[in-house]
Amino acid sequence: MEHLSAALCQWYAANQRKLPWRGTHDPYKIWLSEVILQQTRVAQGLAYYQRFVEAFPTVADLAQASGERVTRLWQGLGYYSRARNLHLAAQQVVERHGGRFPESYAGLRALPGVGDYTAAAVASLAFGLPHAVVDGNVYRVISRLLGISTPIDSGAGKREFASLAQALLDKARPALHNQAMMEFGATLCTPKSPQCGRCPVADACVALRSGRVDELPVKAKKIVQKDRFLVYLFITWGDSFLARQRGDDGIWARLHEFPGFEVEGPLTDSELLASEPFAALTQGLAHELEAIGPPLTHLLTHQRIWARFVELRLQGPPPPEHPLGEYTWLSPSRSEDLAFPKLMLRFFDQRRQGRQSPSLF
DNA sequence: GAATCGTGGCA
């Protein structure tokens, strides 16, 4: 067991990528990078990390920032409850721990948005504590090296791999060991087409010896995708448009969206305009139909969204008692400070392009 | 324990 860690650490020392959060022991920067990288590739999270560090050099700066600014900086990164928990955790560090991160696994684990993985990562990388990280890379590396076919998405699998990861850990240098395991999984022992020919521990790999590299790790569950059909109304009054902020939970937490509704299946333009929910949202509004955009498809892990955007221009101010009363008017400059789902940003882009070259439509 | 939560890259 010690041999595996030593070989991987030696490989890591010679092959690691240079990343801005490496080489520091600042728990704030390590925690920030780990939260950004949850279910997120380095290539996607890198620019966000740099923007956050520049905007908020310390955890106190982050704690003092407005939720609006934090959410806007997170725009486009996905899993938006991470941004809320990031802000909450920063405030807890300041208010409950005097501005210093807890120097224990349990203390870190109690912060919002910090689960088993992130607690182990910060504990080991910032404080040198002997906690093994278990992320997607570690599941894959261990299942292949040791030939373990227990499904990694089962409770038994999670317990088994956590135990094995902890047993493999070099407790004299947990930071190096953890980073070596993850970097090895991310760049050599990859899900598809792993580079077994360059593997420093190929001699010890059970999966390679038995020809099971492509079968490991095992996942028991399959993702079920559902189709959803959404209609959004882009209602303008002068330069401004109507939108509201979504709640703390569910999809696109705390992001802004236009008024709209969901339907059971695809609608033609005329069906859409004649639909009951469209009538309810536009009743009593003197408006002019500006455009009905083509369906925009938006892919999420669990659903495929088909969105239609209907652009309406009000001919007069909306009456005070109206279903749209919970929405507010946003000017273009105001909306620059707010966060929108990628789907809405794609609509903005499409609309801008349509105006610059109307002959295309 | 199962279901959810985004977005983007790759084959």
Add this chain to the structure above:
DNA sequence: TTGCCAAGATT
């Protein structure tokens, strides 16, 4: 085009 999955956490 489709499916997979990525430095996971929460409910």
